[in-house]
Amino acid sequence: MPRPGGRRLRLWSGAVTAALALCLTGTGQASAADVDNVRNGGFESGLSGWSCSAGSGTTVSSPAHSGSAALKATPDGLDNAECSQAVAVSPNATYTLSAWVQGGYTYLGATGTGTTDVSTWTPDTTGWTRLSTTFTTGSSTNSVTVYLHGWYGQAAYYADDVSLFGPDGGGGGDQGGQTAPAAPGGLGVTGTTSSSVSLSWNSVSDATSYNVYRDGTKVTGVSGTSATVTGLAASSSYSFQVTATNAAGESPKSAAVTGTTTSSGGNGGGNGAGLPKHAVTGYWQNFNNGAAVQKISDVPSQYDIIAVAFADATGTPGAVSFTLDSAGLNGYAVDQFKADIKAKQAAGKKVIISVGGETGTVSVSDSASATNFADSVHSLMQTYGFDGVDIDLENGLNATYMTQALRALSAKAGPSLIITMAPQTLDMQSTSSGYFQTALNVKDILTVVNTQYYNSGSMLGCDGKVYSQGTVDFLTALACIQLEGGLAPSQVGLGVPASTRGAGSGYVDPSVVNNALDCLAKATNCGSFTPSKTYPDLRGAMTWSTNWDATAGNAWSNAVGPHVHALP
Structure with a gap:
């Protein structure tokens, strides 16, 4: 104990800073006619369709954002664990590239767009986070390379449900005409304690998971249609909303409901049985x-x-x-x-x-x-x-x-x-x-x-x-x-x-x-x-x-x- 080990400092060179300046954070909404052009974006077929540098990639069963598999890629030495796929696209078309990621520093991007290549990134994350960016192909562009990579010397990253929504490029992507699901309905409070609120809602067609928001901030993600939000203060009111997600993206938030925790009846939550007050x-x-x-x-x-x-x-x-x-x-x-x-x-x-x-x-x-x-x-x-x-x-x-x-x-x-x-x-x-x-x-x-x-x-x-x-x-x-x-x-x-x-x-x-x-x-x-x-x-x-x-x-x-x- 208590003597903590040294915390590694992440030092960013001018080159890294310049690279980060290229990151774009714009998002786009897929249209009803769009399809997902990525093959095996959920990694359910192993690494089929993907190429990972220096043997850095593998598939794992946990954690997975949806389905039964996800990508795990581990940077090593001078290798940043890039996993990429060439994707057929149509010229003069707008595409939305997205992926769910967690773990170490994770980058998502596309090259060979014929216009401006794009990328976006996130630092270390303990839960699944959606990365998304958009681009428009050039007049003679028929293929782009989409990629994920980590950063040198950092922890492994995980990725799942990679998609590239836009006009069908003829490459045989996975999702056909899937679009982001509709907002869930029927959200209600099913129970409360001094430190938690339990919620349930109606299922949404085509949804693979749901996100729960407390006062506008995501607090958990679940695969079913109920959740219990814990760690709340006694005798306090909170606003809750829910969204539905699939490989195409996340729905709008549901109508909000208010949940109020009960009185703690004393010093607050927690077990102090048999202990003095102090x-x-x-x-x-x-x-x-x-x-x-x-x-x-x-x-x-x-x-x-x-x-x-x-x-x-x-x-x-x-x-x-x-x-x-x-x-x-x-x-x-x-x-x-x-x-x-x-x-x-x-x-x-x-x-x-x-x-x-x-x-x-x-x-x-x-x-x-x-x-x-x-x-x-x-x-x-x-x-x-x-x-x-x-x-x-x-x-x-x-x-x-x-x-x-x-x-x-x-x-x-x-x-x-x-x-x-x-x-x-x-x-x-x-x-x-x-x-x-x-x-x-x-x-x-x-x-x-x-x-x-x-x-x-x-x-x-x-x-x-x-x-x-x-x-x-x-x-x-x-x-x-x-x-x-x-x-x-x-x-x-x-x-x-x-x-x-x-x-x-x-x-x-x-x-x-x-x-x-x-x-x-x-x-x-x-x-x-x-x-x-x-x-x-x-x-x-x-x-x-x-x-x-x-x-x-x-x-x-x-x-x-x-x-x-x-x-x-």
Whole structure:
């Protein structure tokens, strides 16, 4: 944990900038007489009709935008993973080129148009995004080359439902006269909770999927005619619309409906069963890195949640395992470890298993790995007696499938499950990030998000100003982003190092932590930043680690623990 690895900086040369200047973002609407001239645009026949540079392309079954297959192409070295197809077209005709993409940087374009060649692009995306551009062929143009490619050194990209709609060029494309579907009708609210609204609508002929919009912003895509939008604030009203999509494009939005969430009846969503209103979380090291070696029984009583670090990835995608480092922990026996967990629980504490850490490689990126994650974590809970799980994945996560995994785990473990998260500061700067979106998606079963406010440098606060780590303003102005972004105050905690040795940078004296808690909960002891309102239900604080705290004479927990528990 908490010491995040370096984030790669993307450096754009003048040549790249010039290339991007060629990108066009115009879109066109296909006419009733237009056909799709691309062959195998859904990659249901493998790479038939397509040519990919340096063997960079393959087809995969997941993720797929529609059907059972999609393209996956991986840049390598000086190869940008270009996959292309020569398409027959008619002269002096207007065409709309589109594709659904996700993953790394993705470019879509056409060359040999006889007029102006076109391209469009998108940066990294965690969900399917439609790229589209238009062009007009020259007076003697009978063929163009359409292409997709990634960018050098970046992640693999995925593409599906590539189409080129316009007059039939005689090349035998896939879709015949298909056009974008009509807007869905019958949209209505079928249920609400304090953090979700359930919707349903009528099916649309020729639609392959549907997009759900909340207050004008797309929040999810589904294949059926119902969806539940989660991560909402209690007692709040939202406007919803739905569109239908197919390979030809997306329909207009449906008529809007309003959904109003119910009252939370307390501190907001999330599970805090058995925990005090204000809680302290500490990570316990299952390894010896120079900090004091501890048994679970050695952890001071000021800690309400003890996160055992870490569960590790296995050879099965998404699955995790845990092995007590008895040798590194001076002969700590497994049976004693289990007994110590039970003793802590008898004293009202929660002991959970943390997944990830700085070098963790757990990846939950499809439905199968989500199931493996839930099954393996639940197995560890049964084996060792853990109360739940902590998500400390510092190399990114997929919000769709981590949400699926946590909901599956919740179904297995029941309502007493504890779920905590420890994202880096960068992961909680925007509600569109994978981590933040996951937290909002599982808000109704989430206990607390303890963001790591260290190893960060300078970051934006909720007021748009830049704050430097190691200050009360950094803690309060960044926590404000989550408090205003949809999490309940009871689901927000301040993560800090227990000592100067606990992190590479960002250590603050415990008095600064206490001032930040006071500022957020009571609007006292603030720095230059003062929140617009108080959050008396703020959950508390977290530290890495109980071992580094012990090395420093438990100075952190002795100061911060009583202060947290004395908050209003």
